[in-house]
Amino acid sequence: MSGTPAAGGGLSRLPYLLTRALYYYRRDGLAVLARQTILFLGLRLPARLVGYDAWRFFYDRLTRSDRRAIRRDIAGLTHRPLMSLVVPPAGETPSCPDRTIRSLQDQLYPHWELLIAGSRPEGMAPDLDDSRIRFLPAAKTRDAVSSRQALLEAAAGEFVAVLDPGDTLSPQALYRVAREADRAPDAGVIYSDEDRIDDAGRHRDPWFKGDWDPDLFLSQNFLGRLCAVRRSLILAAGGLRPGFGGSADHDLLLRVTETLPPDQIRHIPAVLCHRTGGPTFNRAAGPVSKSEAEAARRLILDHLARRSITAEVVPVAASPGRFRLRRPLSDPAPLVSAIIPTRDRVDLLRPCVDGLLDGTDYAPLEIIVIDNGSTDQETLAYLREVERRGVRVLRDDGPFNYAALNNGAVGVARGSILAFLNNDIKVIHRDWLREMVAEACRPEIGAVGAKLYFPNDTLQHAGVVIGLGGVAGHLHLAEPRDSRGYFEDVLLARSVSCVTAACLVMRREPFEAVGGFDEDRLPVAFNDVDLCLKIRERGLRILWTPFAELYHYESASRGSDMAPDKIERFRRDYRIMCEKWGPTLASDPCYSPNRTQDGCGGGLAFPPRAHRPWRAGKRESGKRRT
Known part of the structure; x- marks a missing residue:
């Protein structure tokens, strides 16, 4: 768990601390050592030391030794492909700003060509004269898409990437693409993180992306910049198509990626492109033309x-x-078994079950309530009432074991679709279950989670991130209901590593294939995380949808895992997860290693966990916290 190690250890830890201090000093210098010391002591850092400028200063600069190591690594590559960078015209100005050209000339990887739409400008600075730069005069009759297509067809490189006029590349950019292509020879698309840069050279809005996600890509072209695509795949897909305007790149990339297996679409978790334009998804969306x-x-x-x-x-x-x-449901729709463990608290149970009976547009639906030792007379009377309405009530008076209660209910459930619900869930919209079942029926999807709110209309669940807070945590926790999240990640369906079992829908087949919930080792905490990780091990994806919305009065009926009488059990479950999943908990493919694992996540990671390949396999962050 996260915490300040300075709280204990005494003099016995002194050799270790001195060793770490020497490590930071040798690797990053006195400034980084000072920052890490402040963090270790638990002191509040000044704002200028926690923002993106500070992050770039500490972790996004290349030292002289870095540059030497990169050049050695380039020399050792088994294949050094030619990279074609194309710069289409910007409106009526067929030119490429000097800073874009200079960023190419500063590349540590020398095997590139730059194709610029337009004629060679008069008075071009002598230092910009480079045999690797080609100017292709654009016909005045060509529209923007036709001009871009002409550049793509003229490119000679094995990989092609598009830059907008004014965009610049990090000096390591093309080296990272070439190295990834060397590491994965079948790679067809290689994309990176990006940020925005203004005319004064100030950087902002870093977009730290996750790995390939076909569901998110349908709604959002997150490949963005830098995105290098094999030229042969571009030509095979037919290139850019007219009539798509600003969506032409998205259309082309969709046609390319739909032909590739996921492991041929590679993500480099590093800011390799600095854009002059590009996405502004963290702000309110502006008007979009028809x-x-x-x-x-x-x-x-x-x-x-x-x-x-x-x-x-x-x-x-x-x-x-x-x-x-x-997505449509099959005809007939599959039988769903909704499973709800409960004990007393009819004030919570009634809205949950009534929401299924009267507020949910889905049939056929089987509702199973597992009564784990209720003694409250009002609760028992309500259970008898809903039994008369067709609800199945199972009674288990044993100690609370969430995993065992659900596994037992699955054993008697009749549905091919399982919907696991906490008793403190309340329905908002009638179509929530239809939405989740339609996604869960897809053969590539192992489980589906919903968008959950606290009663005060703040976010309770928008997906679970592995490693957040130690083992796993909820992203965007307690943000406003109308939050746009991080580049709209709370507005669009996307892949996640885990979802909470407070509202989880899945097919019976994968549940039984992985052995269900681990009732022996994880009876209460983390059994939903463990279930999702087992599902992912079988090659299935976990999907989170914002289009199924419900309220969740988290742990209202059994209390918090952090309560004094439960903290020891929680710590035991925490240790079991660390032992069982080990390195898996250190990185989440759906969450960037450049984003923090502290608190509720979302911020910058100081230091990042991203791998710098030229540093002989060393990582930025050392060991994961336990």
């Missing part, structure tokens, strides 16, 4: 047609210009 919205919708419709997928494409109300899928 033609832009229609193009975004049409590229999804075309994708569905190519893949023979039946679904309705509907707008995302909270994000104008974005769309998502509403």
